[in-house]
Amino acid sequence: MTTDQFLRVEMLPALHGDCLLVEYGDSARSRRLLIDGGPIATYPHLEARLNALPAGDRRFELVVISHVDCDHVEGIVRLLANQPLPIRVIDLWFNGWRHLVAGGHLLGGQQGEFLSALIVRRFEQGQWNGAFAGQAVVVPEQGPLPEQTLAGGLRLTLLSPTPTTLDTMRDAWQADLGAAIAPGDLDGAWRRLAQRKAYLPGQGLLGTTPELDTLLERQLKVDRAAANGSSIAFLAEFAGKSCLFLADAYHQVIGESIKRLLRQRGQTLLRVDAVKLAHHGSAGNISDELLALIDCPRFLISTNGSRFRHPDAEAMQRIIARSLHQPPTLCFNYDSKTTRPWASAELQKQLNYRAEYNPRPDAPYLIDL
Structure with a gap:
């Protein structure tokens, strides 16, 4: 890594969700990717950050929509509702219904339907899961883990999902559709999307109806595990720097993928500069086995705890006690009721860890790796 090369992660104020902007490059050129968009209230922060980019350089090598939970996807739906798009996207990763079912149509459970309708209208065919030749973004059951090197040299190694977890999601997704949207009816999904005031460009998505509001409420009750x-x-790896971006993935899946990667590389331990914790620091998404595979000084937690009271104390305690790198640093993008207890200087000294907080709560939290 030369002195002017960099890899940076920005955790935008996404309430209880995720919205991450990653930049990499050198003094001659900066490249970027966007991971998720948080809940709908995140969009003004995302819009402001995009508007702050140079007018002639709003290119994103990749946009990743990790999965269809509202706290990851609504801000992206709002972004894609703009016409024309305020950014240039080279590739977009998102597993829609056609990636869950062989020969399936472009449909999905509510938010997934909306996203599919938007993607079809906003992007060329080769831009949707382009790195995977338009097929599912998935870790195969055997063989090497999929790798993709973006322009400028950022290497991405896929860790999740697996065919099994996508099969589980397919069943939950189909059940969530109900009778509201006919399977494969993209035009119907588009009409419903156009009635959603929250996403209407210039008005705060595209008017609102009680029926659609009910659909969006039901989205919150989709099988979260699926x-x-x-x-x-x-x-993600660039110029000697690296970060694990774990979305809301299962710790068992991540652990098995990391074991495969270590075997591929002839290593016994994965050394990374940061881990963006899965599921906002939920106790169900971190384990001793996973931590034993990783040597990492920083753990990034994206949440204000407003909806699900994340991060869980058990998860933070597990990281503090089991992290191979001592002392670990917990990086919170919010100083909130659920994150503030970890700020205690006495507790940090007693348990041997460090806690850092976003110095500007209404701005992105920049972590320079």
């Missing part, structure tokens, strides 16, 4: 298990998660 949606989380379908998360697109990966290792």
Whole structure:
């Protein structure tokens, strides 16, 4: 890594969700990718960050929509509702219904339907899962883990989802459709999308109806385990720096993929500069076995705890006690009721860890790796 090369992660204020902007490059050129868009209230922050980019350089090598939970996807739906798009996207990763079912149509459970309708209208065919030749973004059951090197040299190694977790998501997704949207009816999904005031460009998405509001409320009750298990998660590496972006992925899946990667590379331990914790620091997404595979000084937690009271104390305690790198640093993008207890200087000294908080709560939290 030369002195002017960099890899940076920005955690945008995404309430209880994820919205991450990653930049990499050198003094001559900066490249970037966007991972998720948070819930709908995140969009003004995302819009402001995009508007701050140079007018002639709003290119994103990749946009990743990890899975269809509202706290990851709504801001992206709002972004894609703009016409024309305010950014240039080279590739977009998102597993829609056609990637869950062989020969399936472009449909999905509510938010997935909306996204599919938007993607079809906003992008060329080769831009949707382009790195995977338009097929599912998935870790095969055997063989090497999929790798993709973006322009400028950022290497991504896919860790999740697997065929099994996508199969589980397919069943939950189909059940969630109900009778509201006919399977494969993209035009119907588009009409419903166009009635959603929250996403209407210039008005705060495209008027609102009680029927659609009911659909969006039901989205929150989709099998969370299934949606989380379908998360697109990966290792990003550039110029000697690296970060694990784990979305809401299962720790068992990530652990097995890391073991495969270590075997591929002839290593016994994965050394990374940061881990963006899965599921906002949920106790169900981190394990001793996973931590034993990783040597990492920083753990990034994206949440204000407003909806699901993340991060869980058990998860933070597990990281503090089991991290191979001592002392570990917990990086919070919010100083909130659920994150503030970890700020205690006495507790940090007693348990041997460090806690860092976003110095500007209404701005992105920049972590320079």
